[in-house]
Amino acid sequence: MKIAILGFGSVGRGIAQIVAERDTGLVITAVADSKSGCIDNNGIDPLELINRKEETGLCGEKGITAEYIIENAEYDALVEVTPTNAETAEPSLGYIRLALSRGRNVVTSNKGPIAKNYAELKDLADKNGVRLKYEATVCGAIPIIHTLQYSLAGNKVKRLYGIFNGTCNYILTRMADEKLTYKEALLEARELGYAEADPTYDVEGIDAAIKLVILANAIFGMNKKIEDVEITGINSLTSQALELAEEDELTIRLIGEINNEKGILKVSPRVIPKNHTLVVRDTLNAVTIDTDLAGEITLIGKGAGSIETASAIISDLLFISNCHDGSP
Amino acid sequence: MKIAILGFGSVGRGIAQIVAERDTGLVITAVADSKSGCIDNNGIDPLELINRKEETGLCGEKGITAEYIIENAEYDALVEVTPTNAETAEPSLGYIRLALSRGRNVVTSNKGPIAKNYAELKDLADKNGVRLKYEATVCGAIPIIHTLQYSLAGNKVKRLYGIFNGTCNYILTRMADEKLTYKEALLEARELGYAEADPTYDVEGIDAAIKLVILANAIFGMNKKIEDVEITGINSLTSQALELAEEDELTIRLIGEINNEKGILKVSPRVIPKNHTLVVRDTLNAVTIDTDLAGEITLIGKGAGSIETASAIISDLLFISNCHDGSP
Numbered sequence: 001m002k003i004a005i006l007g008f009g010s011v012g013r014g015i016a017q018i019v020a021e022r023d024t025g026l027v028i029t030a031v032a033d034s035k036s037g038c039i040d041n042n043g044i045d046p047l048e049l050i051n052r053k054e055e056t057g058l059c060g061e062k063g064i065t066a067e068y069i070i071e072n073a074e075y076d077a078l079v080e081v082t083p084t085n086a087e088t089a090e091p092s093l094g095y096i097r098l099a100l101s102r103g104r105n106v107v108t109s110n111k112g113p114i115a116k117n118y119a120e121l122k123d124l125a126d127k128n129g130v131r132l133k134y135e136a137t138v139c140g141a142i143p144i145i146h147t148l149q150y151s152l153a154g155n156k157v158k159r160l161y162g163i164f165n166g167t168c169n170y171i172l173t174r175m176a177d178e179k180l181t182y183k184e185a186l187l188e189a190r191e192l193g194y195a196e197a198d199p200t201y202d203v204e205g206i207d208a209a210i211k212l213v214i215l216a217n218a219i220f221g222m223n224k225k226i227e228d229v230e231i232t233g234i235n236s237l238t239s240q241a242l243e244l245a246e247e248d249e250l251t252i253r254l255i256g257e258i259n260n261e262k263g264i265l266k267v268s269p270r271v272i273p274k275n276h277t278l279v280v281r282d283t284l285n286a287v288t289i290d291t292d293l294a295g296e297i298t299l300i301g302k303g304a305g306s307i308e309t310a311s312a313i314i315s316d317l318l319f320i321s322n323c324h325d326g327s328p
Numbered sequence: 329m330k331i332a333i334l335g336f337g338s339v340g341r342g343i344a345q346i347v348a349e350r351d352t353g354l355v356i357t358a359v360a361d362s363k364s365g366c367i368d369n370n371g372i373d374p375l376e377l378i379n380r381k382e383e384t385g386l387c388g389e390k391g392i393t394a395e396y397i398i399e400n401a402e403y404d405a406l407v408e409v410t411p412t413n414a415e416t417a418e419p420s421l422g423y424i425r426l427a428l429s430r431g432r433n434v435v436t437s438n439k440g441p442i443a444k445n446y447a448e449l450k451d452l453a454d455k456n457g458v459r460l461k462y463e464a465t466v467c468g469a470i471p472i473i474h475t476l477q478y479s480l481a482g483n484k485v486k487r488l489y490g491i492f493n494g495t496c497n498y499i500l501t502r503m504a505d506e507k508l509t510y511k512e513a514l515l516e517a518r519e520l521g522y523a524e525a526d527p528t529y530d531v532e533g534i535d536a537a538i539k540l541v542i543l544a545n546a547i548f549g550m551n552k553k554i555e556d557v558e559i560t561g562i563n564s565l566t567s568q569a570l571e572l573a574e575e576d577e578l579t580i581r582l583i584g585e586i587n588n589e590k591g592i593l594k595v596s597p598r599v600i601p602k603n604h605t606l607v608v609r610d611t612l613n614a615v616t617i618d619t620d621l622a623g624e625i626t627l628i629g630k631g632a633g634s635i636e637t638a639s640a641i642i643s644d645l646l647f648i649s650n651c652h653d654g655s656p
Binding site: 018022024141142143146147150151152153154155156274275277279280281291293294295296297298299300301302305307308310311312314315317318319322323 | 346478483602607619633635651
């Protein structure tokens with residue numbers, strides 16, 4: 001299957017590396033970064049691409065843009081991993097619309113377009129007989145979307161709840177283990193690269209809320225906006241609160257929850273037993289799916305990282321490549 | 329999609345109940361239990377079937393056998409959930425062979441045929457252009473097989489390890505929590521219906537080993553027999569060993585492991601930290617998949633139960649019904 005990659009940062013290069021190293025049946029025919037692009041409908045050598053990008057900072061010629069590639073390259077699936085503004089969802093949203101309109105499958109790692117425009121994009125995909133896949137948008141390497149769409153098919157999901165943000169989980173783990181204050185733990189997370197210079201998006205629960213909105217709209221057919229999520233972050237949590245919890249063999253985690261029966265989305269710090277399945281450590285994510293037939297199924301794994309994101313993208317591509325007709 | 333069900337015990341009836349209650353697109357055209365059977369190529373009312381079985385102990389007429397149904401009914405997929413001897417794999421094995429030879433998809437919950445004859449059966453399925461699915465054979469409701477085949481596609485699995493037997497896990501949980509001896513905990517497990525009158529199959533690690541053989545052969549392309557698994561059960565574990573572990577915040581669990589790089593399969597009680605992800609309680613199962621791209625992904629859930637098994641069967645059926653061409 002021929003793929004065009006938009007965005008050639010660490011995720012894009014990770015995908016190229018995987019295509020180079022293993023027998024996926026995937027062929028890269030076009031790549032664009034923010035400054036350049038290249039097209040070869042017979043297939044581009046992925047390692048040559050990675051080298052060129054490392055040596056020159058460019059992946060191709062300056063005149064070849066993402067839009068040009070979407071409209072002119074030969075590809076079956078667009079891999080859309082551009083750096084995108086989470087608020088406006090651009091430029092990702094425009095690229096996805098254009099590719100779907102041209103009857104091409106799309107795989108994206110960008111949360112913005114899926115959280116904001118899922119219904120419109122899915123409709124566009126259906127009209128054009130192609131697929132829109134977005135496993136990488138929620139919980140990184142954990143195949144939560146695939147599990148909900150396929151592995152637990154036939155089940156009714158009553159509730160889904162868990163840890164959707166690794167930065168917050170790291171801070172809470174360190175506050176509990178080392179009796180750090182919130183500020184000390186945040187500083188440590190920043191030094192280790194787990195938190196951004198401006199950590200608002202993570203610590204105020206917005207990132208977790210966006211992931212809930214994606215699952216609510218894409219999997220449960222709701223029509224939610226970020227404003228519909230009741231959000232409390234961890235930024236005003238005191239070390240005293242954690243110490244009190246610890247005394248009773250409890251701890252605090254930032255839990256995101258979708259109540260599918262009531263249609264309620266919520267992100268908040270919650271006190272839970274230390275031996276609870278969801279009490280994972282450091283930057284891990286963990287999600288429990290509460291179903292009517294299979295009971296509670298919990299998935300735990302790395303919720304972020306370039307290679308983990310590339311892994312989710314590749315599994316989406318292989319699914320498009322191998323499974324046809326009638327499936328979401 | 330039309331399905332024929334062989335075996336109308338609690339799993340078979342659970343499947344019929346699900347078909348009756350929700351919009352699966354599945355139509356039951358034939359059913360057989362060990363004494364009777366019925367065929368209606370226009371579709372059988374699932375609730376009427378369940379009532380008939382409850383009232384008369386039969387699901388149809390005495391002359392209609394499983395073999396007759398396989399050869400004469402109209403169906404796209406055979407649901408093979410008969411009570412089957414784990415040693416000989418019969419009658420399941422014969423039914424599966426016959427249905428695949430007739431160009432019908434097969435979904436089974438029986439471990440025997442998949443553990444013993446996977447390569448032969450897969451070959452037969454491929455030759456006839458149909459699918460053989462067996463999600464229910466390993467860890468009940470946990471979609472471990474689907475996760476390995478699809479959700480983590482593109483990943484190389486280095487190691488896979490976890491808790492594959494709920495009976496042993498219950499006994500070990502109770503020994504640790506209540507300081508019971510092995511015999512006391514086993515007695516309790518029996519009273520609660522978690523252990524058979526003859527618990528050998530579970531407590532000696534054979535059940536866990538069979539599940540490893542299934543994964544090794546079906547997912548990792550090995551050619552293993554139960555004799556190839558290094559097995560130590562929990563039946564000679566002392567409460568002293570558990571108490572010693574508990575003193576250091578450790579505990580003991582029966583861990584099954586496939587080392588995919590070395591081709592080694594092993595089941596044994598292991599000492600692990602009490603806060604380890606795999607330390608789940610009571611009859612739960614938990615499996616960690618150690619991959620090169622996605623890192624470690626852990627799945628936790630109910631490893632047994634009629635409705636959980638029915639859930640796995642239904643997801644296999646919906647996958648066959650919705651996804652075509654080229655996928656395993």
